[in-house]
Amino acid sequence: MDILDLAFMQRALLAALLVGVTAPAIGTYLVQRRQALMGDGLGHVALTGVGLGFLLNESPVWMATAVCIAGAVVMELIRWYGRTRGDIALAMLFYGGMAGGVMLMNLSDSGSSANLSSYLFGSIATVSEEDLVAICILAAFVILTTVGLRRQLFAICQDEEFARVTGLPVRMLNLLVAVTAAVTVTVAMRVVGLLLVSALMVIPVAASQQIARSFKATFALAVGIGVTVTVSGTATSYYADVPSGATIVLFAIGLFVVLTALATPLAKRRAGRTAAAEECTLEAPGERTAADDVRV
């Protein structure tokens, strides 16, 4: 296959694979604790980092990582302390991050609007060797965290109050989830772009939920779906000469629709199996048992 002989496509496919694993992995926890759009906000914040990278002639990926982690920490602090006005503060953070990024890009010599849009919407074919090293290191961190600490993270995302009474360091783990999400944003930035990052954290999980019944299965299937759409989307973008980010996200949505359509008959079959086991019969009056618990 000629696509694998091209160095830039090798890099692109490896980056796509890593995004396909990491974004749904952290996304499962975010969806579980109903913060599905956290990735979107962090994507906005990361843009300031990209702008800073251009302005200071540093690697945009590493600068975005630093700024995004700082943004995630601030978000967690807002969640702890600013419950009442939390959403206003978050809005300031997100849109400030976006505006700051655009401004900084314009101030720098090397930043152009073409560059800006490659970060906003992804430009997988321009992933450099240096970018790829950064993506590999960051992805390793995300995978280690989401798999290695899965029980702890499951506990805090499922029931924070209970987790705290179990003695888990809930604040530390919450912070870790936020930081991991921030890191994932920068992993995915080159592939799907900052504006579409959140899609890869949420849609594979939503698709997986249509058929999975356990957390473990949801997690595994979401990662499988993530890898499928990122790799196939990247290959398609090469052959059809279309933008990678948009292709990947549209593929993910397509898979979601297919799985949703499949889920309905599946659920019916499951329900049918249970119903067949026990037939309902109407009893004669006065045959209520104590187990019915009808108290009059």
Next chain:
Amino acid sequence: MEQPVIALRGGVASLGGRPVLRGVDLAVRPGEVVALLGANGSGKSTAVRSIVGQVPLTGGELELFGTPQRRFRDWARVGYVPQRTTAAGGVPATVREVVSSGRLARTRFGMMRRADKEAVIRALELVGMADRLGDPVDALSGGQHQRVLIARALAGEPELLIMDEPMAGVDLASQEVLAEALRAQVARGATVLLVLHELGPLEPLIDRAVVLRDGCVVHDGPPPEAVGQHALPGHDHVHPHAGPAAEPIRTGLLT
């Protein structure tokens, strides 16, 4: 005298600027089963939540197993059944997965070894839910769901069991199962503090009842006799003060 498992002296706490606990004294000794009773808003849930560190005390002293609660780290000794879990669970989870998280405090770095897996099954057997291991929790009824939350607390084999209204929204059959599970805990020497609305099938297990009213202890001793309509034979336990009681109990795991 034996050191109390829970020692709360002059506990003061407020929620949203309103005082909810106004100097509560509560001591629970090893092996005791203590019921915390009182009307809605009397502060019984807040008392329990301050004991497990969910509501900060603004005054008074609190010790768990003889250690000031602030410095208490040995949470594996405590099993907690919250009244309802915080809104979470956007992803399906099975009964086994939820109950396993109650075993975390007993594991090292969250590794579930064979003994841990067995403890999870045992806890589910205690509440009669072992056959539902692989079912998603959102497919359960309110009573079954409550049993799972109790199994989660039992999975860690705690010395002290703290339960906030474990019987709310639970039908009589499930209440009997839970009473049996609780009896087994007491038999193995566990200490129990539970918030209750009515004693129900648990009554024979209760050693002592503490009644709160407006954030103050008004009774501390043997379980009080039912008063008013509750004392009538055939009292139907339909509680008008439960408000929109027809609504199923929301534990958060169901959503």
